[in-house]
Amino acid sequence: MALYAVFGQPVLHSKSPQMFCPLLDVSDHYTRIRPGSAEDSIHIVQDLNIKGASVTAPFKESIFHFVDHVSEEASSIGAINCIRNEGGKIFGHNTDHEGVTRALEEAGVQLQGRNVLVLGAGGAAKAAVFGLTRAQANVFISNRTYEKAKALTEKYGATLVPWERTAKTPWFDAVVSTLLPEAIPPFAGYMAYGCLLDAVYKPSLMSEHTRSCGIKIIPGERWLIWQGIAAARFYIINKKKNKEKRIAPETLEQNIGDNPYREKLRIFVLNEQSKNEFVDGDYDLVVSAFGKNKNQIATIIDEEKRLAFGA
DSSP: OEEEEEEEEOOOOOOHHHHHHHGGOOTOEEEEEEOOOHHHHHHHHHEEEEEEEETTTTTTGGGGOOEEEEOOOHHHTTTEEEEEEETTTTEEOOHHHHHHHHHHHTTTTTOOTTEEEEESSSSHHHHHHHHHTTOEEEEEEEOOSHHHHHHHHHTTEEEOOOTTOOOOOOOOOOOOOOOTTTTTOTTGGGOSSSSEEEEEESSHHHHHHHHHOOOOEHHHHHHHHHHHHHHHHHIIIITTTOOOOOOOOHHHTOOOSSOGGGGOOOOOEEETTTTGOOOOOOOOSEEETTTOOOOHHHHHHHHHHHHHOOO
């Protein structure tokens, strides 16, 4: 049996278990884990002998400091979105940049020499800028925190678009949004663009604005699928010694509909005492309880349910 996971905060909404299920052996399991921190994630990987995992917000940048080996891509980006456990040594990698470029190309956007605006400056935005720059697009960046946007533009030779801009922007062949669902740039009404790739796969202000303008939206699931194909090669197919296996997008997308487990949620509370009782990982959610009391754990579980299923 091999155990795989996705780490995040929140994480119950994640579609990674459904997505990667077709690639697993019958005895394998894939679960969602809510750690207390990036460092806690690594301890859990080692304690439970997790073979590989995806890493999502807010740990993509902070986990960088706790792995043993970092790929060239992850090192350049400064963020990690998947890890592999080889005999207790943790290898970090980043495939988000492939998710961005492949999703845009799939939608018919020819990136070389085209204008692409990236909204945000966190781990996902860094991966997007890395991939778009490597694809030779003309990259523009805008973020609420000026210093973060400026640092990213200087690193990649991109063009900074001030968050508070009150004038028309250049034509953008595509906009890549890594913003939170409730965020939208003040200059959105001044923008002219061909399509939007939204990193989130739930309703967002940026998607709502784009839809109201009649502009094409590339759903976040396409980013998810394409980065997932690359991630699977890194920590699932790699472990099975079958690196040449072709993974078609439809293999991963067939099961990423609505979460099917709301009425029969299986939750495991992980602490020093219970970790020896963790048998096969066949859970919908694992909550790290190290250093937390019962009330804190109950609050975390309620929050995960609310964010995954609504009020």
